[in-house]
Amino acid sequence: MNPRAVARLAAPLLALVVVTLLAPVGLALHDGDALGVFAYGVATAGCGLLAALLRWFGRGTDDSIHRKDAIGVVVLVWLAMSIFGALPFVLDGSVPTFAAAIFEAASGFTTSGGSVIPNVEALTRASNLWRCEMHLIGGMGIVVLFVAVFPQLGVGAKQLFKVEVPGPSSEGLRPRIKQTALALWWIYGALMLLCTLLYWLGGMPIFDAVCHAMSTLGTGGFSTKAASIGHYQSAFIDWVTIAFMFVAGCNFGLYYMALRGRWRDLTSNPELRFYLAVNLAVTLLIAWAIWDRHPDVGESLRYASFQTLAVTSTTGYMTEDFDAYPDICRFVLFLCMFMGGCAGSTAGGLKAVRVLLLLKAIARELRAATSPNVVESIKLGRAAIPAQVTSAVLVFFAVYLAIFALGSLVLVALGLDLISATSGTIACLSSVGPGLGSIGPSRNFADVPALGQLVLSACMIAGRLEVFVLLSVFTRDLWRR
C-alpha cells in the first residue's frame, strides 16, 4: 500500500462526505437551531480539514491505483466517515459518550439501524435528517456515489468499486464502471422518490416521509419516531414499507436489466427466487405462530411479513416487538439475521446467494458420501459455479462465524446475557440493528458498555465491507510497500 496514493484518492471522497454534511447544516440554519449549526458546522469543517490535509499529503503521486491502495482508501474513508458522522451527536449533547456516538454513526453508515438514543423524538430535525441521510449514503455506498459523480477515474474507480460493493462477484452492468455506478444511483434515487411519495400519500408528514424513505431504501432502520413505523398504525404505510424493504433487499442490477427489457433475468434469477421463498416460508410460520395475537388473516400476515422482512432485508424497523413473540419466531428470526438480503442490494448479512451455495454444497457432499463416483458441479440456475467460488463462500461463512463468536465473547465478558450478546453481535455484523433480549426492538444499545459499543461498531463496518476488506488491514501484506 502506498500511503500517498491512498491519501490522494481518499481526499476527494471525504470532500464528498463534506457535501453530504451540508444538508443537516442547512436544515439547522433553516430551523434556527444554533446548537445544530455549531455541531454540524464543526463536523463539516473537521472533515474538510482532513480532506485538505490528505490532499496535501498525497500531492504529486501518479494516477495508478492498486488493489491494496483501494482497500486502504475504502477502509480509511469508512473509518473517517464514522468519526465525523459521530461528532455532531457528541457536540449537540444527544449522546453521552464518544463511543456511543461512534456506534450511532457506524450504525447509520452501515445501514444497521441499531441506536443508542433512547428517545429519537427529542432529537432536532437536523439530527434526524443526518441519521437517515447516513443510511442513504451508506446503503448504495459512498464509493459508488463517488465513482458516479466524479469525472474520469478510469481503472482506479473499478478497483475501489469492487472493494465496496457487496456480493461474491460484482458484475458490471455497463461497459464503463462510471456508467454502472450512475445507473445504480439513478435506480436507487428513483425508488426513493417513489417511496417518499407513497409515504406522503399514506399520511406521513413530508419530513418524516423523506427520512423514512432514505432509511427504507438503504435498509437502515433509523426512524424519526420512537415506535418506528409502528408509530403510524397504518396498514397502508406498513404494506408500502414491506414492499420497499423487499425491493431494497434484492439485487439492484436486476432492476437495471428489467429496465432494459430483460424481465426474464428478474423472474429466473435463482438468488431472488430463493430469497423470496425464504421470506414466504418465514412469514407463514410467524403468521401461524402469532395467530392468537392477531386472529385475522390480513392482520396476521401484515405483522408477520413486516417483522420478517425487517430482519431478512436487515432494515430493523418494527411495528411490533418481535422479542415478545413465541420462541420459535424469535429463533427463526435470529437465524434469518445471518442470511440477510441478496448480493448487490443495500442489505447486509451473508447474502442469500452465499446461503444458497452453502446449501447446495452440503447437498452435493451428502450425495458424494453415498455415491462417491458421481461427478457433479454446483449450479445456480444454468450457470455452473467454479470450485474456487464455492470454497471462497465456505471460507467467508467460517470467518463470519468466527467474528460472530469473538464479538459475542466480548459482549458476554462485559456482562451481557447470552441471548442479548449473541443476537446483538449478529444484528450488528449483518447490519440488522435490533437484536433480542436487552437490545431487542423495543430497547436500544445505550446500556452496552463503551468497549462493547466500539466492538459492535467494528462488527458493523466489517459486515458492510464484506469482512475481508476490514480484516485485511490487519495483515502485514497490506502495509508492505
Place this chain on the structure above:
Amino acid sequence: MRVVIVGAGEVGRHLGRSLQHEAELILVDSDAQALVVAEENIDALSLVGDATHRKVLARAEIGRADLLIAVTPSDAVNVVCAALARSMGVRQAVARVDDPDFFATDLGFERGVLGIDAVLCASRLVSVELLRMLAGVRALHVVPVAAGLVHVATHELGEDSPLVRSRGRATHWPEAIAAVIRGGHLRPVAEVEHAELGDVVLICGRPMTVLTALHELTPASGSVRTTIVGGGDVGAQLARLLAPRGLIDRLIERSRPRCSELAEQLDQVQILHGDGTNLAFLREEQVGSADALLAVTGSDEANLMTSLLARELGVAQVFALVHRPGYAGVYSHLGVSGTVSPHETVARVVHWLLPRGALVGRTPLEDLGVEIVELRVGEQAARIADLPLPPGAVVLAIAGDGVRSARVRTNISPGEHAIVVVPAARIELLVTALARGDRRGGGA
C-alpha cells in the same frame, strides 16, 4: 463509441488499454482467469464465453457496437467471430489472422474478406515494421502512413548517390521519389531538373520499394549483410521479402526440421542451424561482421539475449521483436537500436481504422521544417485539385489498395488516402480548412 474486443491476451489487453478513454469496452474471452487479469487495469465490461457462439455475441449487444476486434490466438475463431458479428449488425469488424497463406496479397492487411472490414496478419505487419527499421538505417526518417502499409522516407543525397553523379544532363528521378527539399524549400520532383549534393529527397511507396530505393541511393554503404535469428512466421516472411533483392545474408534457426523446411521454401538465403543465444556459435559463424541483426524468435528472453550478444560482438544495428508490453523500454536501455511488438503494431492499425475526421494522421519532421499528413477523402470521389491544400504542399502518393503517384488531375476515390507533405509554417491553414470541412460533414 462501443467496442467489443474478443480475446484478452497481450494484444487484446493492449488494445483495451489504448482504447479505454475514447470507447466503451466489452471484453470477451472464454477463459475467466484471463479476464480477471485484464480487468485489473482496463475499465471494461467482461463477458466469459466463446465468441463464435451467437448467444455470447448477443449478450455483448453486438448490434449496438461500432467495432468488433477479434484477436484470440486462433485464426479460425477470429474469422468466424468477426464474420458472425458483421452478420449480426456490428458496424465494423476486424480479425487477426496469423497464417500468411490466408492472404491473397503480401501486405498483411486485407479488406472485405467474408464481409470482414479488415483482416490483419500480425506477423506480416510486424515484418513490415521491421523493414521500416532497416530502412531507417539509411534514411533520416521513415514515417509509416496508411496503417504502416506505405512508408515515407527522407534521405539526404550524398556523394555516392547515382543521382548526383549523373550531373550535366537532367536527372532521371526514380519513380518512388516524389519531392525534394533544397535549402529549406519543398518542391515537387517534377520541378527539379538536377539533383544536387545535400538535397533531401522524399521517397514514398510500399515498404520494400522504399527500402530498395534507399539501397540504390547509397551504394557506398557497401554490401548488405543482414542476419535474421528465428525462423518462425516473422523470420520466414522477412527472408522471403528481402532475399530476392539480395538484402539478406543468413537466417539462424534452432530447430533442425524447421531449418529443412525453410531451406526448401527459401532461395538465396543461407540457413544456419544453431542457437542464437549461444555465444560460441555466434562467434564461430562470425555474426559480428553483419551490418544488421534481427532477433525475431517467439521468445522474448531469447530475443533479448541474442540482441545483447550481437551488440557485444559488434553488430551496429540490432532490432528485436518484443512480445510482452513493457519490455521495449528495457531494450533501449541496453543499447538495442529498435524494437517492434505485435500488440503495438495491431493497435496502430486498429486506431487507423477508427472513424475519425478528414485528418487521419500527421507526423512533424522538425529538422526539415515539413510535416507528413494523411488525408481521408469524403464520400464522393474528388480530384487532387479539390483538396484544400495550402500553397507549397506536395501530394506524395495516393494510398488505397495500391499506391499511386499523384498529379493535379488525379482522381481520388472514397476509401483512398492522400499522403501529403506540407511546409510546417502552413500546416495550420490545412488544419483549419479540414476542421471546417469536418463540420460540414464528409471528408477533405
